[in-house]
Amino acid sequence: MSVLLDWATRVAILGITGRFGTFSARDLRDYGTEVVAGVAPGRGGRTIEDVPVFERVEDAVKERGANAALIYVPAPNALDAVIEAIEGGCSLVAYPGDGLPVADAMEMRAVARANGANLVGPNSPGLISPGKAKLGFMPSFCYRPGALGLISRSGSLSYEAAHRLSNADLGQTTCIGIGGDPVKGLNAAEAIELLHRDPETEAIVYLGEIGGSDEYAVADYAQQGDAKPVAALLVGRTAPPGKKMGHAAAMIGSYADTWVSKVAALEKAGVQVARSFDRLTDVARNSLAIARRDYKAVALTHP
Numbered sequence: 001m002s003v004l005l006d007w008a009t010r011v012a013i014l015g016i017t018g019r020f021g022t023f024s025a026r027d028l029r030d031y032g033t034e035v036v037a038g039v040a041p042g043r044g045g046r047t048i049e050d051v052p053v054f055e056r057v058e059d060a061v062k063e064r065g066a067n068a069a070l071i072y073v074p075a076p077n078a079l080d081a082v083i084e085a086i087e088g089g090c091s092l093v094a095y096p097g098d099g100l101p102v103a104d105a106m107e108m109r110a111v112a113r114a115n116g117a118n119l120v121g122p123n124s125p126g127l128i129s130p131g132k133a134k135l136g137f138m139p140s141f142c143y144r145p146g147a148l149g150l151i152s153r154s155g156s157l158s159y160e161a162a163h164r165l166s167n168a169d170l171g172q173t174t175c176i177g178i179g180g181d182p183v184k185g186l187n188a189a190e191a192i193e194l195l196h197r198d199p200e201t202e203a204i205v206y207l208g209e210i211g212g213s214d215e216y217a218v219a220d221y222a223q224q225g226d227a228k229p230v231a232a233l234l235v236g237r238t239a240p241p242g243k244k245m246g247h248a249a250a251m252i253g254s255y256a257d258t259w260v261s262k263v264a265a266l267e268k269a270g271v272q273v274a275r276s277f278d279r280l281t282d283v284a285r286n287s288l289a290i291a292r293r294d295y296k297a298v299a300l301t302h303p
Contacts, residue, residue: 002129002174003149003194003201004092004118005068009133012037012060012090014081015072016048024070024137025049031140033133036064057088068092070126070135078122079104086117094135095121095185105183112185119185124177125155136177138162146171147291148284149195149228151188152207153180153214157235161207161280168281170288173201178214188214192221196228203229203287205280206271208262210236211253215262219269229287232266233274234259 011028015021016038026049029035037060038048044055052064060066069085071078075097085093093112100122112119120127126136130143138155142163150165150172152158158177165172176191178184186194188206195201208215215234222230237259255261263273272283282299289297 001198001200002132003198004120004127004174004176005129005135006132007032007034009068009092009135010034010036010064010066011068011070011133011135012039012054012057012064012066012085013051013070013072014039014057014085016040016051016053017043017046018072020137021072022048024072025051027137027140028070028134031134032131033135036060037066039069057084057090061089066090068135069094071095071097073097075099075101075104079107082108082119083111086111086115086119091117092135093117093119093121093185094124094126095119096124096126096136097121098123098181100181102181102183105181109183109185120176121179121185123181124179124184125158127174127176129174130172138175138177142166143175144171146173147200147202147288148172149192149198149201149204150175150207151191151195151204151218152177153188153209153212154207154235157207157233160277161205161233164277164281165205165284168285170281170284173198180209182212187217189217189221192218192230196221196226201228202291203231203284205284205287206230206232208232208234210234210259210262211257213256216256216265219265219271222266222269222271229290230266230271231274231280231283231287232271233277233280233283234262234266 128134
């Protein structure tokens with residue numbers, strides 16, 4: 001199985017007439033995703049990559065059965081676009097853009113929760129269920145089907161990690177880029193709960209970083225009696241205090257934000273934390289072996 005999206009997902013791309021929207025229409029369809037509509041005010045009636053374009057999301061939902069939206073619009077228009085997609089009938093929305101004001105992100109999250117929708121982003125590559133469908137701009141060749149659920153705060157880190165896992169024959173059920181902003185649609189706690197409920201996700205890989213509190217939510221989950229085994233890799237070990245490192249939320253403001261504090265909390269909760277990227281496949285394989293109660297396959301060396 002997978003979470004959030006699969007072969008039945010029917011995608012509308014908001015901003016399909018732009019360069020990146022047009023590219024994504026082709027890229028998603030090449031992967032097997034059902035891209036059924038585009039939305040671009042003032043440009044309805046056109047076709048882009050053989051995809052019909054509508055004026056409004058509700059028209060795409062009514063006429064083409066769209067149930068998910070991928071949004072490529074500038075940050076000043078993003079809030080209105082996300083609200084229109086959710087209220088128009090899309091239960092899954094991915095907004096990859098960055099530079100979004102925190103107040104807009106808070107309102108996006110509130111609207112999604114009020115309508116029972118799942119919002120992925122901002123500042124996210126989106127999500128992918130390997131071999132089934134994707135809703136974002138991640139490079140498809142990095143992923144393959146398997147039993148690991150993957151959650152990442154970083155887009156580029158998730159591509160590289162998934163590629164290494166795939167090359168090590170450690171495929172994935174669904175990979176969710178929760179994004180690196182302080183306020184996000186799906187946070188780590190919510191994403192991990194989705195993977196927890198998925199019967200085909202046997203173990204979970206979490207890719208985190210300094211700043212924010214998502215890593216502590218992962219530690220809280222790992223301490224639950226019925227938790228699936230979790231492996232993790234955190235970046236930012238040498239980041240200086242008070243300096244933002246790439247993502248808006250990747251900044252050390254207190255000891256709790258540091259790599260040392262987060263790793264200690266995760267390991268205390270039973271999470272296997274890779275000390276380097278080269279060890280990620282080892283701790284992921286260990287977690288999968290533990291899930292399968294194949295304890296002879298668990299490496300004895302320190303991660």
